[in-house]
Amino acid sequence: MRIAIVGAGVSGLAAAYRLRKLGREVVIFEKSGGLGGRVNSRQHKLGYTFDVGATSLTPRGKSIEKVMLEELPTTELVKVEKPIWTHSGLRTSPGSSSKNSTPRYCYQNGIQTFANLLGDGLDVRLKTDILEIKREGTGYRVGDEYFDATILTPPIPQACQLLWSLGESRPVANVSYRSCVSVMLGYQAESETPYHALIDTEQVHPLTWLSVENAKVPGRAPAGGSAFVAQLSARFSQQNYAQPDDYFIDATVTFLKHLYGSAFASPEVAMVKKWKYSQPESLARFENVNLPGSTLLVASDGLLGGHIEDAFECGWRTAELLA
Numbered sequence: 001m002r003i004a005i006v007g008a009g010v011s012g013l014a015a016a017y018r019l020r021k022l023g024r025e026v027v028i029f030e031k032s033g034g035l036g037g038r039v040n041s042r043q044h045k046l047g048y049t050f051d052v053g054a055t056s057l058t059p060r061g062k063s064i065e066k067v068m069l070e071e072l073p074t075t076e077l078v079k080v081e082k083p084i085w086t087h088s089g090l091r092t093s094p095g096s097s098s099k100n101s102t103p104r105y106c107y108q109n110g111i112q113t114f115a116n117l118l119g120d121g122l123d124v125r126l127k128t129d130i131l132e133i134k135r136e137g138t139g140y141r142v143g144d145e146y147f148d149a150t151i152l153t154p155p156i157p158q159a160c161q162l163l164w165s166l167g168e169s170r171p172v173a174n175v176s177y178r179s180c181v182s183v184m185l186g187y188q189a190e191s192e193t194p195y196h197a198l199i200d201t202e203q204v205h206p207l208t209w210l211s212v213e214n215a216k217v218p219g220r221a222p223a224g225g226s227a228f229v230a231q232l233s234a235r236f237s238q239q240n241y242a243q244p245d246d247y248f249i250d251a252t253v254t255f256l257k258h259l260y261g262s263a264f265a266s267p268e269v270a271m272v273k274k275w276k277y278s279q280p281e282s283l284a285r286f287e288n289v290n291l292p293g294s295t296l297l298v299a300s301d302g303l304l305g306g307h308i309e310d311a312f313e314c315g316w317r318t319a320e321l322l323a
């Protein structure tokens with residue numbers, strides 16, 4: 001049985017990883033130039049490493065825990081030691097101790113390492129944007145090749161376009177995603193924080209999440225420097241989505257300057273990434289979307305929850321259904 005998987009994010013990679021173990025032949029088609037999708041890291045030549053999408057990983061669930069901690073061992077895996085604090089404008093305070101007791105992991109050279117480890121040795125066709133899928137006999141034509149089954153793993157609105165190309169639909173109309181603009185900043189000044197991230201639990205400030213990358217994983221900035229990734233709130237991101245990058249950089253720098261002092265007025269590195277579909281706000285039910293016996297399945301965080309472990313579980317379950 002040959003199986004096509006559209007998308008090399010965690011859903012697609014988990015499905016492929018499982019199917020390969022079960023002895024199936026799998027080809028992944030990925031439109032970008034790398035693995036991981038929203039599990040994405042950037043290394044800057046000045047010595048900064050930023051996780052620009054998902055920031056850390058909690059292996060909730062037996063399958064991801066086993067794969068991550070036992071099957072894909074690497075010296076790069078780092079347990080995040082510092083907690084998450086909250087901010088309300090410029091006031092910071094310790095976060096909830098129960099939430100901070102959840103173990104969080106990351107990788108020295110970026111969280112994308114998880115995707116690269118999962119995808120190691122898989123047949124992945126990078127820079128291949130699948131615009132349509134055709135039915136052929138009992139199978140499917142994807143990217144000019146024949147497959148017996150297909151798993152779609154883009155965020156649900158994009159997966160729907162591929163379903164429509166086949167004249168198919170699934171009960172996913174209620175699934176919607178938040179947009180998020182991420183801002184990466186590198187400074188020569190050092191920040192000594194008791195937390196690795198700040199969260200705006202009241203969701204009133206434009207800056208909803210601030211990750212101090214070098215507090216999360218030591219070594220993420222050159223000696224004496226700091227690396228930050230800010231995630232701007234869904235409302236702010238949506239309302240200002242079309243603004244140029246400088247608009248988001250200025251808003252974030254202003255916040256950091258007030259929080260940490262004038263040494264943080266001028267970053268030496270400033271980059272922006274816009275996520276149209278960052279995390280789902282509402283979900284469809286996996287069981288309603290993927291019926292047993294179907295050879296066209298959907299795996300996405302839009303079915304089980306907006307986290308890496310949900311995407312992993314979803315990919316894993318589609319593999320089990322097919323197998």
Ligand SMILES: Cc1cc2nc3c(=O)[nH]c(=O)nc-3n(C[C@H](O)[C@H](O)[C@H](O)COP(=O)(O)OP(=O)(O)OC[C@H]3O[C@@H](n4cnc5c(N)ncnc54)[C@H](O)[C@@H]3O)c2cc1C
Pocket residue numbers: 006007008009010011012029030031032035036037038039052053054055056057058128129130131153154155158180182231275277278279299300301302305306307308309311
């Ligand atoms: C800013 C941000 C912060 C987050 N923070 C966290 C966090 O801290 N912890 C956590 O657990 N989760 C977090 N998440 C969520 C987590 O990243 C996602 O839930 C998870 O990575 C989704 O994986 P996926 O494989 O379902 O989708 P994706 O990662 O979106 O993968 C889909 C893949 O399909 C490809 N694709 C799409 N269309 C096509 C096509 N037509 N042809 C070929 N390829 C295609 C895409 O390029 C992409 O690589 C965050 C996400 C964002 C954006």
